[in-house]
Amino acid sequence: MTEILCLAVIFGILSCDTVLVGQFMYSRPLIAGPITGLCLGNPYAGFIAGLCVELIWVRMIPIGDSTPPDSTLTAVLAAAAAATAVSRLGIDNFAAVIPALAVSVPCGMVYKLAEIKLRATNTAIVDSIKVKIIRGDFTSVDRAVFYAIIRKFVFGALFFLASFMLVTSLPEGYWRVMDLTRGVEVTMRFIYILCFAQLFEMFLKWK
Numbered sequence: 001m002t003e004i005l006c007l008a009v010i011f012g013i014l015s016c017d018t019v020l021v022g023q024f025m026y027s028r029p030l031i032a033g034p035i036t037g038l039c040l041g042n043p044y045a046g047f048i049a050g051l052c053v054e055l056i057w058v059r060m061i062p063i064g065d066s067t068p069p070d071s072t073l074t075a076v077l078a079a080a081a082a083a084t085a086v087s088r089l090g091i092d093n094f095a096a097v098i099p100a101l102a103v104s105v106p107c108g109m110v111y112k113l114a115e116i117k118l119r120a121t122n123t124a125i126v127d128s129i130k131v132k133i134i135r136g137d138f139t140s141v142d143r144a145v146f147y148a149i150i151r152k153f154v155f156g157a158l159f160f161l162a163s164f165m166l167v168t169s170l171p172e173g174y175w176r177v178m179d180l181t182r183g184v185e186v187t188m189r190f191i192y193i194l195c196f197a198q199l200f201e202m203f204l205k206w207k
Contacts, residue, residue, distance in 0.1 A: 015156030029075030074108035
């Protein structure tokens with residue numbers, strides 16, 4: 001349980017790195033996934049999950065009205081769920097990552113929608129800050145930014161905890177589906193091919 005709480009804190013920090021603080025790219029799936037796996041003693045599962053999310057969504061950039069699913073939550077949740085399944089059930093890493101990704105992607109979509117609502121709340125505060133600035137209270141900007149970061153951190157941490165509890169409560173049979181399939185390695189290789197195809201397609205100029 002301590003590891004999961006630490007992961008919630010880590011994800012809260014990573015969620016702020018995306019758009020609010022730093023933007024050091026620690027929130028990229030390829031980095032967030034292995035970090036998550038390392039916290040649970042299985043960095044390899046985290047690397048697999050992070051790599052898949054990174055390559056599949058490498059073209060999805062949040063510009064303008066574009067609101068792609070949250071890749072950081074998807075990678076962290078998939079890595080945590082897969083590492084937990086491997087530890088509890090003794091299944092193969094590949095067999096755990098596939099079902100973990102299947103349930104983490106929808107969670108990433110829901111999280112992005114909820115995050116948009118949170119941003120709208122922060123935007124509504126701007127008018128009140130303008131009034132305070134006109135009155136000479138320039139420190140109101142710093143306070144508003146600080147509280148916005150805290151809200152994003154707490155929101156991200158709590159959402160991760162709720163999602164992790166939901167995903168890991170799935171029946172054991174769900175996690176063993178791929179473990180009982182002899183073609184799990186072939187399936188994973190196929191997923192890798194799709195991931196890299198998505199990456200390579202970026203550099204092709206279609207006429």
